[in-house]
Amino acid sequence: MDPSQFEKMFAQANSIMGPFADMILQTARFPPANGEALVVLDQACGSGVVSSHIMSRLYPEDKARLDLTCADISEPAITQMRRRIEASGWNNARAVTNDAMSSDFPSSHFTHIFFNFGPQILPDPIAGLKECHRTLRPGGVLGLSAWQVVPWAADYRAGIATDPSLPAFPTSDQLRYAFSSTPEKWDTIHDVTKHLEDSGLTAIAASSMDNTTTMTIAEVEAMLPYSLDMMIQKFWTKEEVEKFKVPATKAIVSYLGEKYGTGPVVWKWVAVVACGKKE
Ligand SMILES: C[S@@+](CC[C@H](N)C(=O)[O-])C[C@H]1O[C@@H](n2cnc3c(N)ncnc32)[C@H](O)[C@@H]1O
Secondary structure (H helix, E strand, C coil), X not given: CCHHHHHHHHHHHHHHHHHHHHHHHHHCCCCCCCCCCEEEEEXXXXXXXXXXXXXXXXXXXXXXXXXXXXXXXXXXXXXHHHHHHHHHCCCCEEEEECCCCCCCCXXXXXXXXXXXXXXXXXXXXXXXXXXXXXHEEEEEEEEEEEEEECCHHHHHHHHHHCCCCCCCCCCHHHHHCCCCCCCCCCCCHHHHHHHHHHCCEEEEEEEEEEEEEEXXXXXXXXXXXXXXXXXXXXXXXXXXXXXXXXXHHHHHHHHHXXXXXXXXEEEEEEEEXXXXXXX
């Protein structure tokens, strides 16, 4: 991916997930006023939304006590994160590839781990939380978020349903388990609190928040190769993906045109934001 494409992806990811990243930092009371070292992990960093919110939130004296690691399983994401770190002059940061369920980070190392829309994307989300618990130092804080409502799914499903020759878009229940193969739910404050408790964290603070985005249909079309692909690759056969990806995209874009007319596509994203502490 060329760097300008990555920056566009970052801008879109930031408009959707940035407010939740900010809420995680607020809930975690980051940065603490104790003047101690901040040894921070941006887990499943993607395009680096959390890291850029950390950087824009810190005063120079806080940046001087920051040691930031950005980690993701995706090599292309990490290559781009390294470019971003260098271009932004974050000399106290690094980007590494890592599996959030079993990393090679030392035990009791980080003061803070931020996992914005991470756990639900793992095959075994609880293994990811336990790994956070292992790598946090005593007194360390984990902050995370988990989707309750991902609004594009309803519009994509309705758009695809307008053309009976297309395979069905996955149901909400199928999407809930699109990535994980374990049975836990993540879309209530109660569920998320329990997962944090079961992973050994205490002093849990959890709440639900929403973020409304407005995009042009052209902007939605630009994100379709990622958002639609990610889902149909999971639920359609390889032959169906090859045969129906283009007509499915057309059906969605035409449905959006009918539904939203010349106005923006208005989507309300809802998520649980939660933090817990390692004793
Ligand atoms: C929804 S994105 C989250 C992005 C980011 N945290 C943010 O706030 O924008 C999920 C990220 O999880 C990464 N991911 C998926 N499986 C992973 C794993 N096992 N370990 C680490 N990262 C993983 C993906 O590569 C992707 O970048």
